[in-house]
Amino acid sequence: MSPTDSTQHAVVTPEGLQALFEALKRRNYRVIGPILRDGAIIFDDIASVGDLPKGWTDEQDGGHYRLHRRDDGALFGYAVGPHSWKKFLLPATQRLWSAERTEHGVAITPEPRPSERFAFIGVRACDLNAIAIQDRVLIGGAQADLRYQSRRQGAFIVALNCGVAGGTCFCASMHTGPKASGGYDLVLTELVDDGEHRFVVGVGSEGGGTVLAELPHRSAASEEVAAAEAVVAHTLANMGRAMYSDDVHDLLLRNLDHPRWDEVAARCLTCGNCTLVCPTCFCTTVEESSDLDGSRTARSQRWDSCFTMDFSYIHGGSVRATARSRYRQWMTHKLATWWDQFGTTGCVGCGRCITWCPVGIDITEEVAAIRGSEPS
Amino acid sequence: MASAKRKPRLAVWKFASCDGCQLTLLDCEDALVAVADAVEIAYFREATQSEVSGYYDLSLVDGSITTARDAERILDVRKRSRTLATIGACATAGGIQALRNFANVREYAAVVYARPDYIRTLATSTAIAHHVRVDYELRGCPIDKRQLLEVISAFLAGRRPVTPPHSVCIECKRKGNVCVMVAHGTPCLGPVTHTGCYALCPSYDRGCYGCYGPKETPNTPSLSRWFARLGVDNRNLQRVYRTFNANADEFREESERHGA
Ligand code: SF4
Ligand code: SF4
Ligand code: SF4
Numbered sequence: 001m002s003p004t005d006s007t008q009h010a011v012v013t014p015e016g017l018q019a020l021f022e023a024l025k026r027r028n029y030r031v032i033g034p035i036l037r038d039g040a041i042i043f044d045d046i047a048s049v050g051d052l053p054k055g056w057t058d059e060q061d062g063g064h065y066r067l068h069r070r071d072d073g074a075l076f077g078y079a080v081g082p083h084s085w086k087k088f089l090l091p092a093t094q095r096l097w098s099a100e101r102t103e104h105g106v107a108i109t110p111e112p113r114p115s116e117r118f119a120f121i122g123v124r125a126c127d128l129n130a131i132a133i134q135d136r137v138l139i140g141g142a143q144a145d146l147r148y149q150s151r152r153q154g155a156f157i158v159a160l161n162c163g164v165a166g167g168t169c170f171c172a173s174m175h176t177g178p179k180a181s182g183g184y185d186l187v188l189t190e191l192v193d194d195g196e197h198r199f200v201v202g203v204g205s206e207g208g209g210t211v212l213a214e215l216p217h218r219s220a221a222s223e224e225v226a227a228a229e230a231v232v233a234h235t236l237a238n239m240g241r242a243m244y245s246d247d248v249h250d251l252l253l254r255n256l257d258h259p260r261w262d263e264v265a266a267r268c269l270t271c272g273n274c275t276l277v278c279p280t281c282f283c284t285t286v287e288e289s290s291d292l293d294g295s296r297t298a299r300s301q302r303w304d305s306c307f308t309m310d311f312s313y314i315h316g317g318s319v320r321a322t323a324r325s326r327y328r329q330w331m332t333h334k335l336a337t338w339w340d341q342f343g344t345t346g347c348v349g350c351g352r353c354i355t356w357c358p359v360g361i362d363i364t365e366e367v368a369a370i371r372g373s374e375p376s
Numbered sequence: 377m378a379s380a381k382r383k384p385r386l387a388v389w390k391f392a393s394c395d396g397c398q399l400t401l402l403d404c405e406d407a408l409v410a411v412a413d414a415v416e417i418a419y420f421r422e423a424t425q426s427e428v429s430g431y432y433d434l435s436l437v438d439g440s441i442t443t444a445r446d447a448e449r450i451l452d453v454r455k456r457s458r459t460l461a462t463i464g465a466c467a468t469a470g471g472i473q474a475l476r477n478f479a480n481v482r483e484y485a486a487v488v489y490a491r492p493d494y495i496r497t498l499a500t501s502t503a504i505a506h507h508v509r510v511d512y513e514l515r516g517c518p519i520d521k522r523q524l525l526e527v528i529s530a531f532l533a534g535r536r537p538v539t540p541p542h543s544v545c546i547e548c549k550r551k552g553n554v555c556v557m558v559a560h561g562t563p564c565l566g567p568v569t570h571t572g573c574y575a576l577c578p579s580y581d582r583g584c585y586g587c588y589g590p591k592e593t594p595n596t597p598s599l600s601r602w603f604a605r606l607g608v609d610n611r612n613l614q615r616v617y618r619t620f621n622a623n624a625d626e627f628r629e630e631s632e633r634h635g636a
Pocket of ligand 1: 354
């Protein structure tokens with residue numbers, strides 16, 4: 001096949017996947033993918049296919065996550081975990097510049113632009129959309145975040161068409177998955193059900209085609225392409241959650257005084273977990289540090305959350321002092337005002353905020369409660 | 377050329393406590409030398425034999441008020457201090473010794489001391505801010521030395537210290553920890569607890585014990601309802617809030633909602 005042919009599909013085995021990791025490492029990529037740690041599937045460096053969570057799956061619900069064994073050797077038989085790719089593209093903490101007092105005045109040293117190049121393995125459709133949303137926010141406007149831009153432009157993305165929908169997934173409702181529809185270099189669909197364990201591979205970029213050409217592979221048979229489609233169809237039919245989203249913008253904005261906001265505020269801990277696990281939430285703050293003798297100072301950027309009091313602090317106090325106002329701000333931004341601000345949804349239906357909310361607050365349930373109270 | 381500026385005078389005061397928080401200053405090792413260069417350590421009984429005299433630019437106050445004499449002494453400390461910062465759960469909330477506030481201190485004394493009639497003590501253990509105006513509170517049992525150095529550095533630079541009042545969860549997520557409550561079912565006070573420890577316990581697979589006391593706007597009733605779902609009974613729901621910060625308002629009120 002030609003390197004850029006995106007209509008043809010190839011097939012690789014797990015050995016072919018190993019060859020892919022090696023090909024990426026030869027190109028000096030830092031290969032990042034799902035691994036098992038501390039009772040969850042998270043993202044970190046992977047050395048080989050052996051590091052992937054083979055034969056594991058997850059059980060997810062509001063405020064609940066548990067791992068279980070599968071009865072096969074699937075390498076990607078689970079949904080998304082607590083980490084998202086923003087951990088790498090927009091790190092939780094990064095120094096921006098430092099300054100030192102010298103004999104000649106103050107010398108400012110900007111931190112060098114990041115030079116790391118990431119290869120992400122197993123990026124699901126929801127997360128591809130989330131990356132595209134962060135691109136729009138962080139580098140799509142007049143002021144680009146140059147550090148994000150460096151990391152983003154250097155990244156190689158191996159997408160994954162989901163073989164399993166998690167208990168809190170609702171990408172189908174948000175029209176963001178479970179099939180990857182672009183924004184990748186290569187895309188995998190894992191076939192484990194019959195015969196040989198293998199991956200149907202699609203090509204999404206010239207670079208992806210070049211890498212694929214180096215791997216042991218063969219052309220996919222038409223039944224294999226059909227089997228890959230069936231995997232996605234099965235996932236689509238088994239979404240853990242649903243949320244009718246087509247009119248959610250207007251629904252929420254005409255219900256800003258709904259009593260449901262008080263009800264959810266009684267449960268919300270304003271802990272901020274939902275925002276930090278969300279793959280589209282992009283808010284950061286800056287913090288200064290200085291040393292004891294006053295000769296050095298530095299400024300760092302850190303993930304922030306609209307659930308803190310400091311977030312909306314202006315002269316004299318916090319604008320959003322109550323849990324009600326903070327939860328409402330978060331949810332209406334995700335589902336409604338994000339459209340007005342950036343022209344897209346701010347929610348891709350990955351379900352992380354539901355699973356990792358310590359008290360299981362569920363964005364789909366909140367929308368349903370408000371919708372259900374309106375005369376139909 | 378301006379003449380060398382007078383170094384700010386620092387005092388460290390001890391009230392009812394285990395001394396752990398003031399020892400944190402000695403534990404700063406290399407940084408302690410830099411502290412000693414930057415300030416004049418004018419009063420610090422753990423480190424020097426200096427005497428109380430005059431005024432201090434920065435007073436660090438460790439410990440709670442448990443005796444009538446200390447209730448008097450803190451008034452004097454306040455008068456001598458331009459800036460007064462309390463350090464640690466004893467000074468900011470009353471400490472573990474505030475468990476007496478929920479019991480009869482005479483009964484405690486009778487169990488502990490051979491001659492309880494020699495003991496002169498108040499019925500309660502209270503935070504310094506209960507008695508005098510406090511300019512700054514540094515939380516923790518014990519305090520974190522990085523945060524202590526941050527408070528001193530910020531004081532010297534005339535800026536606001538970076539010791540945010542938000543949840544432990546935010547630190548946990550920045551570190552990439554897997555949530556012990558969601559993934560393991562371990563009750564964790566992180567969502568209602570003030571950050572500052574760099575999410576120490578969850579980083580070692582333990583639930584947060586609340587050493588830093590209540591965060592800003594803590595929703596303890598909601599967390600307690602969730603703990604009950606995880607199998608924590610009513611007696612233990614009371615006990616989880618009654619540790620080092622038992623007398624911090626939101627923890628005390630929540631503990632009083634539960635019991636045997
Ligand atoms: S709001 Fe929740 S479901 Fe939507 S993208 Fe963020 S974490 Fe995922
Ligand atoms: S919705 Fe859940 S995760 Fe988000 S701030 Fe509230 S309690 Fe925390
Ligand atoms: S482990 Fe505790 S502190 Fe960390 S995110 Fe979970 S609930 Fe919050």
